[in-house]
Amino acid sequence: MRRSTLAALLVSSLALVLPLGTVPGVAASAPAPAVADVGTGAALGARLDAAAERARVPQLRVTRRVTGLRNPWDVQPLPGGRLLISERDTARLLVAGKRGGTRTVRFPSRSVWVSGETGLMGLEVDPRFGKNRRFYTCSGWRTAGGTDVRVIAWRLSKNYRTATRARTLVAGFPTTSGRHGGCRLLVARDGSLVVGTGDAAVGTNPRDLDSLGGKTLRLNRLTGAPWPSNPFARATGPRRYVLTYGHRNVQGLAQRADGSLWSVEHGSFRDDEVNLLRPGGDYGWNPVPGYDESVPMTDQSLPGPQVAARWRSGTPTIAPSGAMFVQGRRWGALNGTMAMAVLGAQRMVFLGFDARGRLQRTTVPPVLTRFGRLRSVSTAPNGDLLVTTDASPGAVLRVRPVAR
Numbered sequence: 381m382r383r384s385t386l387a388a389l390l391v392s393s394l395a396l397v398l399p400l401g402t403v404p405g406v407a408a409s410a411p412a413p414a415v416a417d418v419g420t421g422a423a424l425g426a427r428l429d430a431a432a433e434r435a436r437v438p439q440l441r442v443t444r445r446v447t448g449l450r451n452p453w454d455v456q457p458l459p460g461g462r463l464l465i466s467e468r469d470t471a472r473l474l475v476a477g478k479r480g481g482t483r484t485v486r487f488p489s490r491s492v493w494v495s496g497e498t499g500l501m502g503l504e505v506d507p508r509f510g511k512n513r514r515f516y517t518c519s520g521w522r523t524a525g526g527t528d529v530r531v532i533a534w535r536l537s538k539n540y541r542t543a544t545r546a547r548t549l550v551a552g553f554p555t556t557s558g559r560h561g562g563c564r565l566l567v568a569r570d571g572s573l574v575v576g577t578g579d580a581a582v583g584t585n586p587r588d589l590d591s592l593g594g595k596t597l598r599l600n601r602l603t604g605a606p607w608p609s610n611p612f613a614r615a616t617g618p619r620r621y622v623l624t625y626g627h628r629n630v631q632g633l634a635q636r637a638d639g640s641l642w643s644v645e646h647g648s649f650r651d652d653e654v655n656l657l658r659p660g661g662d663y664g665w666n667p668v669p670g671y672d673e674s675v676p677m678t679d680q681s682l683p684g685p686q687v688a689a690r691w692r693s694g695t696p697t698i699a700p701s702g703a704m705f706v707q708g709r710r711w712g713a714l715n716g717t718m719a720m721a722v723l724g725a726q727r728m729v730f731l732g733f734d735a736r737g738r739l740q741r742t743t744v745p746p747v748l749t750r751f752g753r754l755r756s757v758s759t760a761p762n763g764d765l766l767v768t769t770d771a772s773p774g775a776v777l778r779v780r781p782v783a784r
Contacts, residue, residue, distance in 0.1 A: 436713040438781035440747050445766070446476045449774035454503040454702070454756045455766050459510050462540065463766065463776060466517065468499035473517075475540045476776065487534065487543035493520030493527040496558030497578075504565040504573070506601065513538070514546060516601065518563035518575060520555065529553035529561055531575055533601070549573070549604035550621060554580040554593040560646075562593075564702065566633040568641065573601035574623065576630030576643055583668040586626050587682075589619040594665060596630060596643055596657060597621040611660035624655075626663040626686065628677065632703035632757075634718060640737070642690075642705075644720060647697045648673040653689035654703070654718065656737045661687040691731055691739050699724030701770075702756030706730070708763040710781050714743065719765055721754035728754055728767070728779075751777060 446455075446463065453468040461478040471492035473485040492500050502518035509515065513535045521530045530551035534543040555561070562578030579585040579594030586594030589612065598607040599621055606613055606620035613620055624643075632644030641657040648667075655663055664678035664686035678686050693700070703720040711717075717730040728748035732741040748754070753770035760766055765779040 437743065438710065438712045438714065438783065440745055441780050441782050442747055442751075443778045444775045445778040446480055446482060446776040447773060448482070449474075449768075449776070450772045451770055452755065452768040452774045452776065453499070453501050453770075454758075455768050455776050456503045456505045456515070456758055457760050457766065458505060458536075458540075464503055464505060464515060464536075465768070465776065466500045466503050466519075468501055469494055471500040471519070473500065473543060475536075483540065485536070485543050486541060488545070491522050493522050493555070494558075495520065495527075495555075496561075498529065498555065498558040498561030498563075501561065501563035502565040502575075504567050507567060507571075509536075515543075516549070516565055516567075516573065518565050520558065520561060521551070523551075527555045529555055529563055529577070531565065531573070531599075531604075533604075547604060549601070550575070550592070550597065550599055552592055552618065553577050554582060554585055554591060556580045556582060560593075560629040562630045564630060564633045564643075566635060566641075567601060568598075568635055569639060571601065572598050572607045574598050574633055574641060576633050577627075578629040579627065579665070581671055583666070583671045586628065586665045586667075587662070589615075589622055589625060590617050592618050592621065594627045594629075595621075595625050596623045596627065596633070596641075598623040609659075623659055624657050624661045624663060624687075626661075626665050627655075628665045628667075631701045632720065634703040634705050636705050636718075636733075637707065637716065638735075642703070642718065644700050644703045645677075646699060647677050647693060650693070650695040650697060651677040651689070652693035652697045652700050653677055654691035654700075654720070654731060655687065656690050658687055663687050663689075690733060690737055691742075697724065698722050698727075700729070701754070702758070702768075704757040704759055704765065706763075706765070707759070708781075710763070710783075712781065714781070717743070719757050721757050721767060723753040723755060723770055726752050726754065728757075748779070751775070 463476040465474040471489040474482045498520040500519045504516045506514035531549045533546040559581040560578030564576040566574040575597040585591040629646040645653045701721045717732045730743040755768045755770040758766045767777040
């Protein structure tokens with residue numbers, strides 16, 4: 381097996397260009413060779429196909445777009461080249477300028493509840509931001525009676541200095557110590573707001589349809605009303621918001637070009653998962669009695685059908701986080717794959733699924749194993765990837781494909 385290398389390029393503070401190793405059918409939890417081991421005869425065709433596909437995978441240039449951050453959790457592009465960034469533990473909301481400097485946005489950050497894995501987390505920018513200046517946060521929050529996790533709509537001032545609360549869209553996600561806060565946001569192409577939540581490490585939450593913990597939710601991003609086509613929309617109480625249930629700790633949400641919705645979920649000691657979301661689907665996490673983490677991530681012995689994962693890490697877990705489906709011809713063989721940030725194994729994994737959602741290959745770019753823990757992935761207007769590094773100092777990386 382051969383690997384070509386290209387000398388590192390200095391762009392801004394850092395630029396790196398290296399080839400990728402494409403690994404058909406190899407779990408991302410294992411060290412990845414350049415090509416899966418194949419023999420002779422019929423396997424020779426597989427070897428040649430893999431080599432041809434690897435040749436179509438672009439090299440990646442990585443630059444540090446923003447530096448000096450403290451454990452950034454999410455990043456989303458704003459019009460005009462600016463970026464909106466959240467820091468979980470400091471509860472700071474930042475706007476990065478076109479050329480890299482940052483400015484702290486004034487908003488009621490003292491009301492953000494920070495504990496353990498919970499703080500200022502998911503961000504999403506309204507598709508009509510240019511007209512309505514709206515963006516959305518998912519965070520811990522201090523309430524008169526204690527704490528919860530909630531989704532809030534904000535308006536950003538025209539000078540990018542102040543955020544004013546427009547309305548609380550949905551609240552009451554369970555909290556305990558701050559463990560399993562979840563809290564990823566996605567505005568889907570139908571205009572709905574999809575929310576991924578954690579189970580707060582309470583065993584009964586994931587399958588309790590009237591708990592908002594351990595779920596994916598779907599709601600009207602403007603009013604906060606449950607989305608009318610939700611599977612339990614005609615019920616009463618919190619279950620009206622539920623899209624899927626039986627989750628442990630949803631860390632990523634992504635929408636494929638075909639419109640399908642996907643989630644990324646932390647496993648216990650095994651089986652991080654990527655799931656294709658089916659409205660009303662049960663994803664099988666049921667750690668009772670107590671909080672028994674020895675049970676399977678997708679327990680097929682439960683009543684009714686459970687939806688099997690489309691990718692699993694196996695043992696040990698690698699702690700995947702944010703995800704985004706890559707789009708654009710310049711991404712070559714990576715076009716249409718899911719780019720998944722990984723915290724524990726400190727890498728980016730590109731997952732290729734076929735039209736039916738079956739895993740075909742995983743690709744681990746060596747260049748993206750050099751920046752420590754990767755937390756989130758979003759897409760710049762030109763199709764480049766924006767990636768946060770979970771460190772202090774942390775950074776926002778810009779990842780772009782370059783021609784060979």
